[in-house]
Amino acid sequence: MGLKVLLINFKMVIVTFIFGFSMVLSGCAPAVMKPSPEVYRETPREADEFEENAEKPGLSPRALAALQLTEQGRMFLENNQPDDAIGILERALNLNPNNGRNYYYLAEAWLMKWNVGQAAEFNRLAEIYLKDDSEWRYRVRLQRERIKEQNQ
């Protein structure tokens, strides 16, 4: 009970102080304004939630199909076949451009082919698309360091 009264009194003090201070400053300083909540949506709509979810790997059939190709590409990389990996990963990319792993593996493939320029380009794109995944973000960072090393 005592704590509640104390909190109300504290609010009153703050309100009074800010009110008085604002009255003094309102004529010379820009007011703190918040954006209008009623917004006319003139900017085009973003993809709705279903579309967003549909594009997440593992949910949309398109993404699932693309993941199959990504996996095939990864296998080629494991078998040290970067040329074959690139061909498959490009198809995966066309099917689902939002899967950052494709860019990551493409960077790996180009690293294997000692093409640092292309590896760096794909690593940069992987960074954009994998920014929300901490584990992959870490892998992308390590890859970037390897690219730098190879470039030296």
Place this chain on the structure above:
Amino acid sequence: MTKKKRSINIFFKRLLKWYLPTVILICGIMLVYCWYLSIQIDKRFSGRRWSIPSKVYSDTTILYPGQKTNRTLFNEKLRRLGYREVAHRPVDKGELNRSASSIQLYLHDFIVPSRYKEGIPVQIRFGENRIESITNLNTGQLLPILELEPEEVMLFFGPHRERRQLVSIDQVSQHVIYAVLAAEDRRFYTHKGLDPKGILRAVYTNLRHASIRQGGSTITQQLAKNYFLTSKRTFIRKLKELFMSVTIEVMYEKNEILEIYLNEIYLGQKASEAINGIGEASFFYFGKSVSNLSLVEAATLAGLIRGPNHYSPYIDKDRCQKRRDMVLNAMVEQGWISDEELKMALPLPVEAVGYASYGKKAPYFMDYLSEQLTVLYSPQDLSSLGLSIYTTLDTQVQMAAENALRTGLDSLEKSNPELYRTDPQKQLQGAVIVMQPKTGYVLAMVGGRNYSASQFNRITQAQRQPGSAFKPFVYLSGLDKFTPASILSNESRIYEIDGKEWIPQNYEPMPEESVRMRNALARSINLATVDLAMQVGIDQIISEVGKFGFSTPLKPYPSIALGSFEVIPLELARAYCPFAADGVLSYPLALKEVLDENDIVMERRYMSIKQVTTPEKAFIMSSLLQSVVENGTANSLKKMGVAFPVAAKTGTTNDYRDAWFVGYTPDILALIWVGFDDGASIYASGSKAALPIWAGLVNALPQYVSGGWFRMPPGVVKQVVCSESGQLAVEDSCPHPIEEYFLADHVPIDHCAIHGDGDSFGRIIDGLKGFINKF
């Protein structure tokens, strides 16, 4: 010595003196001739035996559950791939059984670089224009993805236009060999190139029937004739044939001779192309490899050797069947098949798979590809080395593009008869290119309305003014100083170019004196765009545009803002790709791989990328171009069934000489151009002439529409601003606040100067309310 004895002695003396040396001399000459022939034969057989045309293939087709499909284009695709309809569940590769809601398909085997895919029977179920499921009919397993083989789109023929697929004797089944021997040379394995018994037998049979029923030539003789000699019927030619046959028999094993023969023989005609060799013929007549031919099919093919077009099942089935039955009976006579096998085979009808005789597919794409190939290979190599050339072409997209262009141009001519020209060289033209923006894959290219009338490729060779289709590059150049909410002047001004006055005008009169940048691009407002260009600086625009790979010169004139300099349509399409690809410019890719005849990769091309703008600017450009469709010059797209998010730009040049439409989604980008080659007016804008073609194209390609949109990069901020000032909106003051995207370091910090000076007390109360509510 008696008289008799003396005459014998004289005979022997003469023999020794004249005849024997003569015989020895003749034998010697024959031996030398045979030795000479053996060198000729070895030279031909040890080198490349045949000129095999290189084949160009489309890309493979990927199918997956949930994928939207255009059933009409899909069915066409299956037909072109050689799948044949059967009434039963498919049991052989290449068979197809269709019902209203599903397709059962026995896939062909195929090889693409580093991958061999063995054909399996599958069922593809459809529901509401989507693939519902794909099932492996062998195992009942649901498949997440299915790849259809690449489609043959072109052959690089030599002067003889021969199609041939080489087979080794090990691939040829025993009943094919027996059928051929029964039809052509029963004692092949026992004679030495000549078969006197066979010749006598042929003479007897032909005399008995008073017609040519049998030939006496052995397989080796036929080979010698086909490979080295002309078909002239002269004594000398026949003599040469005999010598050659004997020489071949001495030099080569029987199976080797048979293999060369089976690959050499002429077996029919597909339009202007000759079908040569049993390997090609088994696909042409039965849609399967030679190792999979049944007994009756083998006998049918063997029967064709005598007269491929006379006995062709495509010409006269009854005649073909009679000849086949003769072969089957001959096989029984030799004991190569049993009476029971014959009894089962004879009632079976002759069933050929049929073929589509078509002209050159995707001809402009092929010309574009050929230009790249001829840098790598000579025309002679292309027509003889039997290369397999894999491309990025998607034949379904190509068909859709050709259909959309044809329909669109026909419709334009109908709506305005002035556009109609009787001379095919002068008729209204159009061009389409479809690309995948992330990778630069060229999916389809239509360089003109009618390839046979004009081979000029308007996508790769034309240079035309882009008009307003160039504006996005001006707006992109401005993003370092301006935001989509910036206000531009819409007032008419006079500019001086090379001492002459230039007064740009809007497409239609507009009362507004100023306009927001987003609206200026959406509505393609010329005056505002020129205002932006002049504030940004023409040199800055040229520097920015230079990164996008245009090869045509751009001069520092203000009119550049309105697309007054000519561009190549392919380069314009390519330049739009970075907007859809996080600012990355990819090189247009048509050629993917070249394999030699042993499927060894000789050449590979990959997507090649280069960053030309930031992902943040690319995202904002896509958002601005989406407004063109949402509430700008391309808003009619929605009425044409395009209900998914699209970024696009229309373009129209002076006097309506060119109409453009470039539209894209994250998955696909297509550019349409419409105009006359001589620059005559088409009396229609980009939104009237080119946009409907784009809509028709994309509506036919549901498999390329994911409905998704671009992800907002972290360096982009969404903020509410006043639509009139472009500054931060003030609640209850700004009448039309809007949401707008900004680069993170270009977010407006000032509040609306137009509506923000009003009730300061009210604003304080609002501020306080917000602060207190935090507690």
